[in-house]
Amino acid sequence: MKKLIQFKNIVKNFDGTLVLKGINLDIYENEFVTLLGPSGCGKTTLLRILGGFLEPDEGTVLMDGEDISHLPPYKRDLNTVFQKYALFPHMNVFDNVAFGLNIKKEPKDIINQKVMRMLRLVGLEDYAKRGITEMSGGQQQRVAIARALVNEPKVLLLDEPLSALDAKLRKEMQRELKKIQQEVGITFIFVTHDQEEALTMSDKIVVMKDGEIQQIGTPTDIYNEPANRFVANFIGESNIIDGIMVEDFKVKFEDKVFDCVDAGFSKDEPVEVVIRPEDLDIVGPRNGKLRGIVKSVLFKGVHYETIVETSQGTSITVKMTVSEDKPVVNSEAGEMMSANDFYLDILDIDELTENFIISRADAQAWNPETSERISIYEVRHEIQKEKGSYPVTFSTSAGTTVTVNAIVAEINKVVDEEYGEEIYAVNFFKKVDEIQESLILDTDLKIWANAYAYDLEEKTAVEITEVEYDFDPQNIQPGVYDVTFKTEGYEYKVDTTDKAEVGASVGLKFGPEDLHIMRKQ
Amino acid sequence: MKQFRKMTYPYVLWISIMVVAPMLLILLYAFTKEGNSVTDFLFTFNNFKRFFVDSVFVEVLLRSLRVALVTTILCILLGYPAAYYIAKCSEGLKMRWVLVITFPTWINMLVRTYAWMGILQDDGIINKFLGLFGIQATLLHTEFAVVLGMIYNFLPFMILQIYTALTKMDGSLLEAAADLGANRTKAFMRITLPLSLPGVISGITLVFLPAVSSFFVPKLLGGGQYVMVGNLIESQFLTSGDWNFGSAISLIMVIIIMISMYITRKVDKTEVMEKRA
Numbered sequence: 001m002k003k004l005i006q007f008k009n010i011v012k013n014f015d016g017t018l019v020l021k022g023i024n025l026d027i028y029e030n031e032f033v034t035l036l037g038p039s040g041c042g043k044t045t046l047l048r049i050l051g052g053f054l055e056p057d058e059g060t061v062l063m064d065g066e067d068i069s070h071l072p073p074y075k076r077d078l079n080t081v082f083q084k085y086a087l088f089p090h091m092n093v094f095d096n097v098a099f100g101l102n103i104k105k106e107p108k109d110i111i112n113q114k115v116m117r118m119l120r121l122v123g124l125e126d127y128a129k130r131g132i133t134e135m136s137g138g139q140q141q142r143v144a145i146a147r148a149l150v151n152e153p154k155v156l157l158l159d160e161p162l163s164a165l166d167a168k169l170r171k172e173m174q175r176e177l178k179k180i181q182q183e184v185g186i187t188f189i190f191v192t193h194d195q196e197e198a199l200t201m202s203d204k205i206v207v208m209k210d211g212e213i214q215q216i217g218t219p220t221d222i223y224n225e226p227a228n229r230f231v232a233n234f235i236g237e238s239n240i241i242d243g244i245m246v247e248d249f250k251v252k253f254e255d256k257v258f259d260c261v262d263a264g265f266s267k268d269e270p271v272e273v274v275i276r277p278e279d280l281d282i283v284g285p286r287n288g289k290l291r292g293i294v295k296s297v298l299f300k301g302v303h304y305e306t307i308v309e310t311s312q313g314t315s316i317t318v319k320m321t322v323s324e325d326k327p328v329v330n331s332e333a334g335e336m337m338s339a340n341d342f343y344l345d346i347l348d349i350d351e352l353t354e355n356f357i358i359s360r361a362d363a364q365a366w367n368p369e370t371s372e373r374i375s376i377y378e379v380r381h382e383i384q385k386e387k388g389s390y391p392v393t394f395s396t397s398a399g400t401t402v403t404v405n406a407i408v409a410e411i412n413k414v415v416d417e418e419y420g421e422e423i424y425a426v427n428f429f430k431k432v433d434e435i436q437e438s439l440i441l442d443t444d445l446k447i448w449a450n451a452y453a454y455d456l457e458e459k460t461a462v463e464i465t466e467v468e469y470d471f472d473p474q475n476i477q478p479g480v481y482d483v484t485f486k487t488e489g490y491e492y493k494v495d496t497t498d499k500a501e502v503g504a505s506v507g508l509k510f511g512p513e514d515l516h517i518m519r520k521q
Numbered sequence: 522m523k524q525f526r527k528m529t530y531p532y533v534l535w536i537s538i539m540v541v542a543p544m545l546l547i548l549l550y551a552f553t554k555e556g557n558s559v560t561d562f563l564f565t566f567n568n569f570k571r572f573f574v575d576s577v578f579v580e581v582l583l584r585s586l587r588v589a590l591v592t593t594i595l596c597i598l599l600g601y602p603a604a605y606y607i608a609k610c611s612e613g614l615k616m617r618w619v620l621v622i623t624f625p626t627w628i629n630m631l632v633r634t635y636a637w638m639g640i641l642q643d644d645g646i647i648n649k650f651l652g653l654f655g656i657q658a659t660l661l662h663t664e665f666a667v668v669l670g671m672i673y674n675f676l677p678f679m680i681l682q683i684y685t686a687l688t689k690m691d692g693s694l695l696e697a698a699a700d701l702g703a704n705r706t707k708a709f710m711r712i713t714l715p716l717s718l719p720g721v722i723s724g725i726t727l728v729f730l731p732a733v734s735s736f737f738v739p740k741l742l743g744g745g746q747y748v749m750v751g752n753l754i755e756s757q758f759l760t761s762g763d764w765n766f767g768s769a770i771s772l773i774m775v776i777i778i779m780i781s782m783y784i785t786r787k788v789d790k791t792e793v794m795e796k797r798a
Contacts, residue, residue: 100701
């Protein structure tokens, strides 16, 4: 096959933002090439540079070996199907399609012949005299394709042409476009953000992100051997697990070594392992290569999307001391007041403020008749940066006081080396009614226990996805309770045709060829 | 919505008294003779006969139509490039241009026309400038002055109409034209121009109609010897007190205006029909 179009180191800036960062790409004759990427990845910019509507800041575009970078659009031997079709509203279907031929001043009878042939190709020969505005979206789409193809270009550019159509029509047009491309036998360059569209139609997919090409390959290559995490996530769904390449054809993840079909990595190189949900099978707990518990099952029509957790995340358990609400009554001033004992981290002492103490102790004063809140006037304490128990006295301006204990303790955290995570929480005291009245108990428990989790490697916060406790919030009695906070463990998305029971213990089965190894970036 | 309908009653009453009733009166006057008493009317077609028999009146009518036509054509020729230029400007510049164009209309037309009298008169600024080269020209009280005054007054309407039509046009159509091999001239002739025609046509209605019936511009800039239909009607009502003849001329004007509106609408329609054809 012959190289038809060559992009050489194309760079494009918009107001100081680099939209294309040096694109090198060859496109061959009779190929159906798709530029695929999320919005803002530069795919449309690249297409517009090829169409001649933008000039690159750097680099050249060659067509048949000739530099066309600075040629105006009307001198280029290619045609475009625009995103919103850009059909001429003051012309009928025939005149729209004939536009290019009329400009070239071809004889009337030839124009007539060619236009009608094109309209037949797109199945609109009966609509030649119709006004553009009377056509449906799908029909307008076909007119736009016919208008471009009638000029017999060497390349047809399509800028997200199906994005305005509904799902069913889009599928139909995908098939039709592929058919048209095979029939006319010219190069199609198709821009889309829809990975399914790209997989369905293309001979070659160019995956782009942030102005750079991520991977070029056939749909099967790109799906089965994604080059990196971005491609794996963007094309289809995938489970991506951190692993280590022990040696050629052996990868280790979740503390187990598995056979795989990849080689060429250095010894003990950290890698990412991609497993497609449809490559995993759910089997009996003893028959799989990994064991786990079914966490959720979603019905998706053709299949069930099952989430299996193979190991739990990092967790920490704290004590919650629950007491009856016994507020202090100051009948002279007509005030009531309450506060809890509370725990403090030794590290918190340096940055101790009155507001922090009031919120940790949940100290409040109010007028029992009007339920109006009364502000706390004074906080007296002598908390030291040393482990121990210190009295803290809160008082209002009317002289109502409550004294509680502040317990300074070592920081309470769990570090999980396997996950590279750290989770952190403190013991706390609460009143019965506060627990009963909480509408978002899980979130409140996180706040009360000051619970946080961090990724040690990336130094970012990790979400605490589970809060476990074994009391009934509505009928809680005074006492001491365990509350456990957990982060997400290793979860696998599995597409199955059989429905698994939530909570069941299952095994996950996969073969060596189902593991796709990617280098870490 | 029904409960709001009652709120339109005052307006309907107002329209009936201030617009419909006077128009009916004009209709009545046009077909009656002078000296009517309140109770009985003497119907006649003489008022119309007089207009068309006396060549002076027909001449005035033709002159009005000619001046209005020339004004409209010049407004298109001047206004289209201006509107095209503004439509191509950046957003911020567009707003400023539109402001500049509408700015004069904040001042009363009559006042601005008086200003032109000062500029055009024999010792006005233009003649003083021409005097430097030893030229003296009579500018005021000529057809030139009348047409100039009308263009000055009505050009903003033409520009704004065309400008609106041009900005409404989808820019990707020009890209599509270029993509299909049209250079800039061809793209303009085949895409921009036809798509801006509705703007030109509504511009014509906004310029031609007030121009044909204008009376103060010809009165101030044309002087006593330059009479257009508007002036004729004015003099019938205010100077000679012949309300019946004045009404008849007004009615003739109304009919001419209705015919010209019908024609422009029809042209507009055929444009649309061509799209559908």
